[in-house]
Amino acid sequence: MRSRLGLKGSVRLRSRPVWVEAFYGYLFISPVLIGLVLFILGPLIASAVLSFTNTTMVSATQFIGLANYRSLLQEDDLFWRAMRVSFTYAVVTVPISTALQLILATALNRGLRGVSLFRVLFYLPSITPSVAIALLWVFIYNPQFGLANFLLDMVGLPRQMWLASSKTALPSLMIMSIWGSIGPGMILFLAGLQGISETYYEAAQIDGAGALAKFRYITVPLVSPVTFFSIVLGLIGALQTFDAVYIATNGGPRYATLTMGLFIFQNAFTLLRFGYASAIAWVLAVIIFGLTLIQFRLQSRWVHYGG
Amino acid sequence: MSLEHKLSRRAMLRLSGTAAAASLLAACGPEATPEVVEKIVEKEVTKLVEGEVVTEVVKETVVVEKQVVQEQVTLRYAGWVFGNWQQLIDDLTARFTEQHPNIRIESELGDWTANQQKLFAQVAAGFPPDVGMGWWHQLIAEGRILDCTPFVDRDHAEFNWDNYFPFCYEWARYDQKNATLDPNGGTYIFAMAAYGTVWYYNKKLFDEAGVAYPTDDWTWADLLEMATQLTKDMDGNQPGDANFDPANVDVWGASGLAGYYPALQYARNLGGDVLQPDYSAAAMREDPWVQTFTYINDAVNTYNVHPGGAAGGVTPEGGFMSGKVAMEFNFNWVLAPYLSDITDFEWAMAPQPMLNGKRESIALPDANVIFKDTRYPEEAWTFMKYFMSEEVNRDYISKELPPPFQTVALSDTYLAPLAGHYPEALQRAWEEGRNGMADRAIEHWAGKVGDAIGSLLAGEFGSVEEALDWTAEEIDKVRAQYIVP
Numbered sequence: 153m154r155s156r157l158g159l160k161g162s163v164r165l166r167s168r169p170v171w172v173e174a175f176y177g178y179l180f181i182s183p184v185l186i187g188l189v190l191f192i193l194g195p196l197i198a199s200a201v202l203s204f205t206n207t208t209m210v211s212a213t214q215f216i217g218l219a220n221y222r223s224l225l226q227e228d229d230l231f232w233r234a235m236r237v238s239f240t241y242a243v244v245t246v247p248i249s250t251a252l253q254l255i256l257a258t259a260l261n262r263g264l265r266g267v268s269l270f271r272v273l274f275y276l277p278s279i280t281p282s283v284a285i286a287l288l289w290v291f292i293y294n295p296q297f298g299l300a301n302f303l304l305d306m307v308g309l310p311r312q313m314w315l316a317s318s319k320t321a322l323p324s325l326m327i328m329s330i331w332g333s334i335g336p337g338m339i340l341f342l343a344g345l346q347g348i349s350e351t352y353y354e355a356a357q358i359d360g361a362g363a364l365a366k367f368r369y370i371t372v373p374l375v376s377p378v379t380f381f382s383i384v385l386g387l388i389g390a391l392q393t394f395d396a397v398y399i400a401t402n403g404g405p406r407y408a409t410l411t412m413g414l415f416i417f418q419n420a421f422t423l424l425r426f427g428y429a430s431a432i433a434w435v436l437a438v439i440i441f442g443l444t445l446i447q448f449r450l451q452s453r454w455v456h457y458g459g
Numbered sequence: 460m461s462l463e464h465k466l467s468r469r470a471m472l473r474l475s476g477t478a479a480a481a482s483l484l485a486a487c488g489p490e491a492t493p494e495v496v497e498k499i500v501e502k503e504v505t506k507l508v509e510g511e512v513v514t515e516v517v518k519e520t521v522v523v524e525k526q527v528v529q530e531q532v533t534l535r536y537a538g539w540v541f542g543n544w545q546q547l548i549d550d551l552t553a554r555f556t557e558q559h560p561n562i563r564i565e566s567e568l569g570d571w572t573a574n575q576q577k578l579f580a581q582v583a584a585g586f587p588p589d590v591g592m593g594w595w596h597q598l599i600a601e602g603r604i605l606d607c608t609p610f611v612d613r614d615h616a617e618f619n620w621d622n623y624f625p626f627c628y629e630w631a632r633y634d635q636k637n638a639t640l641d642p643n644g645g646t647y648i649f650a651m652a653a654y655g656t657v658w659y660y661n662k663k664l665f666d667e668a669g670v671a672y673p674t675d676d677w678t679w680a681d682l683l684e685m686a687t688q689l690t691k692d693m694d695g696n697q698p699g700d701a702n703f704d705p706a707n708v709d710v711w712g713a714s715g716l717a718g719y720y721p722a723l724q725y726a727r728n729l730g731g732d733v734l735q736p737d738y739s740a741a742a743m744r745e746d747p748w749v750q751t752f753t754y755i756n757d758a759v760n761t762y763n764v765h766p767g768g769a770a771g772g773v774t775p776e777g778g779f780m781s782g783k784v785a786m787e788f789n790f791n792w793v794l795a796p797y798l799s800d801i802t803d804f805e806w807a808m809a810p811q812p813m814l815n816g817k818r819e820s821i822a823l824p825d826a827n828v829i830f831k832d833t834r835y836p837e838e839a840w841t842f843m844k845y846f847m848s849e850e851v852n853r854d855y856i857s858k859e860l861p862p863p864f865q866t867v868a869l870s871d872t873y874l875a876p877l878a879g880h881y882p883e884a885l886q887r888a889w890e891e892g893r894n895g896m897a898d899r900a901i902e903h904w905a906g907k908v909g910d911a912i913g914s915l916l917a918g919e920f921g922s923v924e925e926a927l928d929w930t931a932e933e934i935d936k937v938r939a940q941y942i943v944p
Contacts, residue, residue: 209583211601296773311706311771317917406910406919406929421576423903423940424597426583 220431242390257341286399538592606645650824655888673809686712686764715788769918822892
């Protein structure tokens with residue numbers, strides 16, 4: 153007896169009904185699906201609904217239409233201030249971080265002695281809890297006994313107030329952020345660099361290209377997919393920055409470090425304006441989505457795949 | 460016959476399951492507790508009246524013992540703790556349960572910020588604790604805190620406001636509708652620790668500089684003059700000397716001025732306050748505040764006797780305890796470490812300085828409330844009463860000086876460890892102190908005042924007036940949002 157597949161004897165493939173296959177498929181992915189619905193889609197939908205209400209979550213809730221959006225876009229100075237702080241933070245930290253990640257990765261990719269140790273050292277900040285890092289930097293920036301002022305003293309420069317001054321607080325946070333983000337990006341760039349064939353460099357060398365030219369015309373274009381990835385994720389992360397700011401300055405002094413993430417948190421959990429906070433979160437989400445879309449549209453001009 | 464033959468494995472499992480279920484039901488079920496109750500009974504009494512035997516019916520109150528069933532209740536208590544408070548509250552709740560076996564307390568304790576945010580999140584989620592310690596005005600205004608006036612009225616015999624410092628009583632009464640303190644409002648907030656402000660001074664530094672100690676009637680001008688005499692840089696130069704270096708100061712004359720509380724005290728001395736009396740606007744642009752900010756800015760940036768100025772002078776590590784600060788404004792919550800850790804110099808307390816012939820002093824309590832959603836208001840009130848009892852206050856007193864809130868704190872027992880440190884200053888702060896943080900959303904604007912002072916001292920505002928304009932605008936935003944809904 154032959155089966156439909158032409159197999160002899162007792163060896164037969166029994167096809168299960170499609171619905172059984174589907175059932176098992178859904179069964180196996182159900183933990184993820186349940187998590188997605190409960191912890192991502194659910195809150196997303198809830199926050200979208202809440203953004204049209206004046207809910208404080210502890211008193212009666214009213215549907216107020218677009219009033220939250222109108223208020224934050226037209227009347228709330230702090231919203232625009234937080235937006236400005238977040239964008240300044242992102243525009244400064246993302247390019248500098250990305251450039252440093254690439255430069256460090258290139259340096260570590262040259263087969264120097266002790267490279268593994270350096271890779272570990274540079275990666276360490278990214279596996280340290282962000283709260284611990286923030287606390288460490290708060291100590292470094294302490295105007296009284298912090299390491300930063302100690303170093304300034306050593307080279308004869310005037311002491312700074314760092315996180316305590318509205319002029320220096322945001323730059324201080326940017327330094328923290330750049331320091332903490334180098335490790336993960338560097339590992340990605342290292343992986344990208346190791347995928348570039350040596351033949352390109354050999355050919356360039358034969359043509360008389362120097363180290364800088366090789367970096368400019370071979371390395372940079374061929375790791376551009378990693379650069380693109382790093383910039384997209386970096387920008388999203390920078391615009392959502394929360395934990396370090398919350399620990400180090402809580403938005404002060406005088407809102408100098410009030411990021412959008414912190415502004416949302418303060419409205420929700422300090423001021424109990426959950427509806428308003430949801431509206432801010434959605435505006436931020438739309439901005440991030442828009443920026444990411446623009447980056448994807450523009451990538452064809454500078455990202456080279458398949459090198 | 461052996462046991463194995465009598466009891467199969469299945470039977471054994473069944474038996475164990477039944478026993479476990481029975482134990483569980485017993486544990487969760489009501490507990491029988493004897494209770495003494497009074498009862499009015501009628502009885503016939505025979506007596507001799509003018510030589511005749513007369514029988515009459517009289518009513519008499521008798522004590523009968525009745526077996527009642529009390530429900531076993533678990534209350535959740537959430538609060539913030541620091542220092543030895545965790546142990547204090549653990550002991551307190553354990554003793555309470557000993558006295559009230561049917562009420563068990565589950566404590567959820569954390570630091571201030573975590574506790575406050577967790578409480579808000581729990582309230583938002585519909586899962587608040589039964590009793591809690593934190594910052595309450597916003598939740599009262601939202602109608603989430605229980606008005607305990609009926610309990611207070613009912614139990615007035617065992618709950619006497621006269622035993623409490625005046626500001627603790629003032630703090631308790633609140634007008635829920637207008638979201639402000641009101642002596643005729645409901646009774647919501649019950650103090651569990653009372654803080655007053657004093658000036659701590661380092662006797663050794665005073666003696667070395669040959670400066671007389673502060674007295675009861677010293678003034679804010681005296682403070683500035685003393686601080687000028689006490690401040691010196693690393694080379695021994697003093698403010699006013701040609702070579703004085705404000706960026707490298709060895710001994711600061713004063714510290715602790717650059718914040719909301721000392722500023723409010725100074726402004727109140729001049730008749731000022733944060734808001735207009737009718738809450739219609741911020742009062743920060745008015746003259747008392749101009750004078751206040753000017754005084755603080757002068758102390759820091761003109762006289763250079765206080766850290767935090769544009770010149771970059773900073774408070775030494777350890778502050779007053781470092782022995783490099785001659786006078787420090789602070790609350791009595793620092794008393795415990797000062798008493799135990801300062802060993803290399805003598806120190807004492809002085810009351811707040813006077814201005815225009817009067818003295819203003821800020822005081823504030825930590826406080827508990829009962830949440831409206833509690834399923835056990837009666838038990839929660841029982842716990843609250845215990846928390847506020849003299850027994851607990853005496854316990855505070857016996858344990859490394861946490862700040863009690865009853866006048867029993869003025870007893871010799873409490874003040875004895877402070878002998879030599881002029882405890883009368885603290886006594887005055889408790890008795891005379893006025894609430895420094897009482898209105899809804901004050902926690903939001905107090906930070907703005909502190910922010911403005913910090914930036915003013917760092918030279919980030921062009922003038923005192925500019926700093927006050929900024930502060931008034933910020934406070935008006937908060938006021939518009941919370942005080943005038």
